[in-house]
Amino acid sequence: MTGHLDMAFTYESLMSHHIPEVRxxxxxxxxxxxxxxVGFGQDPLDTSQLEFVDAHRHLKAVPMMSVVLAHPGFWMADPATGIDAVRVVHGEQRIAMHxxxxxxxxxxxTTRITGLVDKGEGRGALMYSEKVVRDAETGTxxxxxxxxxxxxxxxGFGGPPxxxxxxxxxxxxPPDSVVExxxxxxxxxxxxxxxxxNPLHADPAVAARAGFPRPILHGLCTLGIVGHALLRVLGDYDSARFRELAMRFSAPVYPGETVxxxxxxxxxxxxxxxERDVVVINNGRAVFAAPEEGAAR
Structure with missing residues (x-):
């Protein structure tokens, strides 16, 4: 990369960048x-899945939807940030359900940048951000x-290492369960x-500029797919038992592949x-409450 892109922001300028609140x-x-x-409803005979997709039933919300609720959009594409938006990759994601x-x-x-790690010129940087989702009426x-x-x-912007x-x-x-x-x-x-x-997930030309042969699946879509498997195996489709989720994205998924x-x-x-024998999610950890704890919540 050229130096002007590596020095496109300072630690102070990006840490102080305001991301508007979203209602x-x-x-x-x-x-x-x-x-x-994220794949619910693919088995039309599984009524546990239908509880998330059939509006004529008593619907339940998928806990992983928290990552898209009141989403600020692809704010990193704003030139004011100084971020090289074409070369952005989602590295890790955590969810805590309250x-x-x-x-x-x-x-x-409400989204804010909480930290930056400078890996050095030509080696990129890590940006940590947090979004808090509240009920607009009650503030819960x-x-x-x-x-x-x-x-x-x-x-190489002079930030902390x-x-x-x-x-x-x-x-x-060996794993105790495997879900395709x-x-x-x-x-x-x-x-x-x-x-x-983000056009990386739709435009072949943008994907090519980012170094991919074709558009890739959103990392957070992969998260939703994996979370679906976890909700099935560890939570018996009881969304109230879902407490925490943390994972690292290690490689992209191309739409049409099996996870x-x-x-x-x-x-x-x-x-x-x-299909490619590639680990796409690693270092994952999920926390689910016991059935009676979920019911009492």
């Missing part, structure tokens, strides 16, 4: 769209989501309707694409 009127249609966009999500209503999302805290973004074109958290390591024993989650060729186009319209999710009883997990 979103959530409808049942939005909740169903999210569930469908209350079950509503399927309709109004929510407020619903979810906190935290992201690590790898800014591949922005190293750390700290960098150690990732969770899965057990060395198919994706669809057009799935990224559906997922974009949740508010993440094979390997799950351990302690909540550890990883995911791979068997």
């Amino acid at each position: 979103q009127r959530l409808s049942k249609r939005d909740s169903v769209l999210y569930a469908l966009s 209350r079950p999500l509503p399927v309709e209503g109004e929510v407020i999302g 805290l619903l979810a906190t989501t935290k992201s690590t973004t790898f800014l591949r074109g922005n190293g 750390g700290p960098v958290a150690e990732p969770h390591s899965p057990p060395e024993t 989650m198919p994706t669809r060729p057009e799935q990224a186009l559906y997922y974009r309707l949740n508010g993440d319209d 094979r999710v390997e799950i351990w009883r302690d909540g550890s997990f990883r995911a791979r694409v068997p």
Whole structure:
């Protein structure tokens, strides 16, 4: 990369960048769209899945929808940030659920940058950000989501070299459950309707400039697919039991591939694409409450 891109922002300028608060009127249609966009409803005989996608039933919201609720959009493309937006990669994601999500209503999302790590000129940078989602009417805290973004074109700006958290390591024993989650060729186009319209996931020319042979699936769509498998295996489709999720994105998924999710009883997990024998999600850890705790929430 050229030096002017590596020095496109300073530590102080990016840390102080204001990301506008977002208010979103959530409808049942939005909740169903999210569930469908991450693969719920692919088995029409599984009534547990239908509870997330059939608006004629008593709908439940998918907990992973917290990552798209009141989403600020692709704000990193704003030239004022100084970020080389074409070379941005989602590195890690965390979710902490404080209350079950509503399927309709109004929510407020407040996003801020919480940290920067400078890996050095030509080596990129890590940006940590946090979004807090609240019920707009009551102010009740619903979810906190935290992201690590790898800014591949922005190293060498004079920021701190750390700290960098150690990732969770899965057990060395074979997984206790393995779930095959198919994706669809057009799935990224559906997922974009949740508010993440980065052209990397739709435009072949943009994907080529970023070094990919074709548009890739959103990392957060992969998160939703993996979260679906975890909700099935560890939570018995009881969304009220979902507490925490943390994962590292290690390789992209191309729409149409299969995501094979390997799950351990302690909540550890990883995911791979068997067609290419590539690990796409690693260092995963999920926390689910016991059934009676979920019911009492």
